[in-house]
Amino acid sequence: MPRIKSPAELEAFRKAILAKRDDKKPCITLCSGSACHATGSEKVADAILAELESHGLKDQVDIRRTGCHGFCEQGPIVVVYPEGISYLKVKPEDVCEIVSHTFKEKKLVERLLYVDPNTGDKSSHEHDIPFYKNQQRLILGLNTKIDPKSLEDYLAVGGYQAMAKALLQMTPEEVIGEVKGAKLRGRGGAGFPSGTKWEFARNAPGDQKYVVVNCDEGDPGAYMDRSLMEGNPFTVLEGLLIGAYAIGASEGYIYVRQEYPLAVDNLTVAIKKAEEHGFLGKNILGSGFDFTVKVHRGAGAFICGEETSLLQSLEGKPGEPKPRPPFPAVRGLWGKPTNINNVETWANIPVIINKGADYFSSIGTESSKGTKIFSLVGKVNNTGLVEVPMGMPLRDIIFKIGGGVPNGKKFKAVQTGGPSGGCIPEEYLDVKVDFDELMKMGAMMGSGGMIVMDEDTCLVDIARYFLEFLSDESCGKCVPCREGIRQMLKVMTAITQGKGKEGDIELLENMAMATQGAALCALGKTAPNPVLSTLKYFRHEYEAHIKEKRCPALSCKELIAFHIDPAKCKGCGSCLRKCPATAIEGGKKTIHVIDQEKCTKCGTCIEACPAAFHAISKLSGVPVPEPPPQSARAIA
Amino acid sequence: MSEIVLQIDGKEVKAQEGMTIVEAANTVGIHIPTLCHHEKLEPYGACRICTVEAESNGRKTLVAGCLYPVENGMVVQTSTEKLYAIRKVLVEQMMAHAPDAPQLIELAKEYGADKDRFDKDPSFCILCGLCVRYCAEVKKKNAIGYMDRGPRREISFIPEVAAKECWDCKECFPLCPTSALQAAYVLTEALLPAQPEEEGGCSCSASGCCGG
Secondary structure, X not given: OOOOOOHHHHHHHHHHHHHHOOOOOOEEEEEOOHHHHHOOHHHHHHHHHHHHHHOOOOOOOEEEEEOOOOOHHHOOOEEEEOOOEEEOOOOHHHHHHHHHHHHHOOOOOHHHOEEOOOOOOEEOEHHHOHHHHOOOOOOXXXXXXXXXXXXXXXXXXXXXXXXXXXXXXXXXXHHHHHHHHHOOEOOOOOOOEHHHHHHHHHHXXXXXXXXXXXXXXXXXXXXXXXXXXXXXXXXXXXXXXXHHHHHOOOEEEEEEEOXXXXXXXXXXXXXXXXXXXOOOEOOHHHOOOOEEEEEEEEOOOHHHHOHHHHHHHHOOOOOOOOXXXXXXXXXXXXXXXXXXXXXXXXXXXXXXXXXXXHHHHOOEOOOOXXXXXXXXXXXXXXXXXXXXXXXXXXXXXXHHHOOOOHHHOOEEEEEEOHHHOEEEEHHHOOOEOOHHHHHHOOOOOOOOEEEEEEOOOOHHHHHHHHHHHHHHHOOOOOHHHHHHHHHHHHHHHHHHOOOOOOOHHHHHHHHHHHHHHHOOOHHHHHOOHHHHHHHHHHHHHHHHHHHOOOOOOOOOHHHEEEEEOOOOOOOOOHHHHHOOOOOEEXXXXXXXXXXXXXXXXXXXXXXXXXXXXXXXXXXXXXXXXXXXXXXXXXXX | OOEEEEEEOOEEEEEEOOOEHHXXXXXXOOOOOOOOOOOOOOOOOOOOOOEEEEEXXXXXXXXXXXXXXXXXXOEEEOOOHHHHHHHHHHHHHHHOXXXXXXXXXXXXXXHOOOOOOOOOOOOOOOOOOHHXXXXXXXXXXXXXXXXXXXXXXXEEEOHHHHHHHOOOOOOOHHHOXXXXXXXXXXXHHHHOOOOOHHHOOOOOOOOOHHHO
């Protein structure tokens, strides 16, 4: 493929691609992101190929393997074009029916359609499914339309138009002005205005400058950056290139976690194709602008998401944070001015340049513009990636899009912002999600993790879990982080084990204050958030653990006991057979009894007890009733 | 180097651009406590005991005095109630490792710290890194380094380097703020021949591996 040397050639190339495409030609797309890969999209793909071949349809139907569609709960997802019919949870054995019904007879395969669990209504198209209907997929939307390994696909949907516009019609200052006007805030966590950050790097003295993509996503349960990088690496590259032009950088680095092999693969292909077509390298589109990109694979340390640590890691040193100032914008990679943004921030840039600052800033709230991708996980019906305009109330995200809490359980809290975020209780569900509102709640936007918790979750234990994660992931350089988290974790562990003492809450608050105030980097400064936010909204649970040795959510193993209600036990033996610790004693037509000494509190017995009997329950904070004497245990 | 003017604890201070808050404070006799700071070494910012409150451009933040460069018009507080409270906790947390270290006992007196507030951890190291940095920056030998991360972080001599370089140096020993013997101990451990596996050692030669 010859290099494309001007915007006119780019346009001609795009037209040639579009001319070869027929909108009416049947096309079958299959979601092939990491999540769907795990649920078997590979086998489905093989089945589709084989099936089309056996029907002699191979040349009449296109197949496109796309990135993540977001509705990971229901994957693998197959969408049949031109109609746009959406089939969910597709298995290889379903493919035969899809091909024979949908392609040959133009009929729907009813059983693969989305069924609303509340109304029973079926939806045949993605845009009718409530999960998608309430989203605004400005960034993620392209994932469903392109094969991440196909530059042609990206060009067909308008790719590299923003690059052409920025390089040839705008000055670097105008590009920065547009990003500032759009009021884009960094999607990596702190929400610093991106345009201002770019301006710092542009104005910093020095000929050699760098731009960096931060694709080191370490929050448990979050995979926004991964899906974008896997599903649409071209758009991240395009955003990066525009930023490099604006800042005056000629080299870029993409720092990707080692755990994201598919992202690295797709990115490597995208870079190669961009190089071949002249979208990277010397004199891009004849503009005189040169830019090259390298991929760096990080070993997967949470702290390397912090920008100064990431730069250290890029330089081949241990990933430990450095004090700021000097900021990377002034002295970054190898001492040169450097601008780092995360994947989602870069992906927003082509949208801003194409559609303009006014369009972008018309979406969202006063202080937070545009859309935000959230990773909605935990105790929620529709888990997956959700992109909504800033300012959507938490309630709408969790209940309208997420479909609420499964199994009729009660919503308890939502944790936003990753391990160093905070837990928000039900009474504040109407808070509008933006950078500042979440901060006011004692939580934060972070990179967009959202973990929903139901009534069975112990918030003290959740805070302990996040502290444990942060303790492991702390680099250990500074005392308030290393020692502070370690000591807080000790106290929290003792509380969840029923060994909490009077004064522990005050001690936690005292340590949290010191760590928050004195830690070197954002990991340490925000590490007390899980404790502080749960103390703020769920203090009574801490008190119950400490004073009454009771876990209100019946979750902390050391504080609960399992008990068989003698009046309800039918002596069926289900629990006895399943108990892995042989802690249950009983016999035919005999009331069963749990030996508390042997019981490991795994909960298998509760699951095994037939719902009709419902004889086993968890107890906390009360003594386990004495079992009936042997003589009274026979069931009549 | 241009001269700038700032205020520390209400005193007007003339300082040179590029100075840190600790350096500027020293010029007017205001003492900010430090543990991991050494004038021969690059600022590091690990112990955070020098945390002060700095206000510039209307923003008040807590910063490490040994690292933070002075700015014109900056207003610094070095001994507020909040700073005392923070230093007290930090000293207590460090004393969980080194309850008898003279410098920590001094600081404990000043900030009312209780050496027994936290569970003791049998390591006398507070990971100030003076030994590591001195060996790297001044001696340029890199005979000692950090191992692991987070609460498992520790210092360790590299046996191959230490066996050659450490015999007639030992300049890191007296730098240690918690126990002059800490470095000696870790060094001795590194120089011992690797124990055979059946005696509890492991077959690899690296110090710190398997805790050996």
